[in-house]
Amino acid sequence: MDIFQAEVPAHYAIIVVTGPYDNGQSSLLKAVSDRVWTDVEVTTKSGGYSLFSLGKRAIDADTALILIETPGPLDWWSVLDHNGLLKSMIGVVLVVDSSRPENFRAANAILRIQVTFNGASCIIAANRQDHPEAWPIEDLQP
Numbered sequence: 633m634d635i636f637q638a639e640v641p642a643h644y645a646i647i648v649v650t651g652p653y654d655n656g657q658s659s660l661l662k663a664v665s666d667r668v669w670t671d672v673e674v675t676t677k678s679g680g681y682s683l684f685s686l687g688k689r690a691i692d693a694d695t696a697l698i699l700i701e702t703p704g705p706l707d708w709w710s711v712l713d714h715n716g717l718l719k720s721m722i723g724v725v726l727v728v729d730s731s732r733p734e735n736f737r738a739a740n741a742i743l744r745i746q747v748t749f750n751g752a753s754c755i756i757a758a759n760r761q762d763h764p765e766a767w768p769i770e771d772l773q774p
């Protein structure tokens with residue numbers, strides 16, 4: 633897979649990390665990955681490119697989990713498809729800043745597109761739970 637050069641082992645699974653801007657996607661990528669690549673140019677259908685961040689977490693010598701942070705919330709599906717990566721995607725993590733309810737509508741729109749339209753398995757990461765105004769997990773159920 634050329635977007636990772638030779639850095640990815642023979643077996644890998646992809647988890648897409650998405651969400652509203654500034655809600656903690658990059659922080660999750662950094663926290664989970666052994667190594668992170670930022671500003672990776674990934675070609676789009678129109679012949680241009682989008683900048684993605686990628687993280688790699690080794691499972692064993694031959695297997696890795698690849699985390700892909702999307703550059704914008706809604707356009708990544710066709711970019712991954714164009715690059716032959718969708719077949720390796722096992723799910724989506726939707727990162728939501730629990731302390732900023734003004735972002736919940738955008739997060740919900742992303743969730744509906746992933747789950748209802750695209751049919752991906754999706755879990756919600758309720759981020760910034762350390763913030764004094766963070767909504768409790770039980771109030772964040774979609």
Ligand SMILES: Nc1nc2c(ncn2[C@@H]2O[C@H](COP(=O)(O)OP(=O)(O)O)[C@@H](O)[C@H]2O)c(=O)[nH]1
Nearest residue numbers: 652653654655656657658659660759760761762
């Ligand atoms: N207090 C706190 N800050 C966080 C948390 N997660 C992310 N941040 C901060 O929020 C800002 C935006 O995070 P980032 O991961 O870049 O968001 P992204 O735009 O979704 O990739 C950064 O300054 C992070 O340090 C968290 O759980 N708690």
Ligand SMILES: [Mg+2]
Nearest residue numbers: 657658659701
């Ligand atoms: Mg980011």
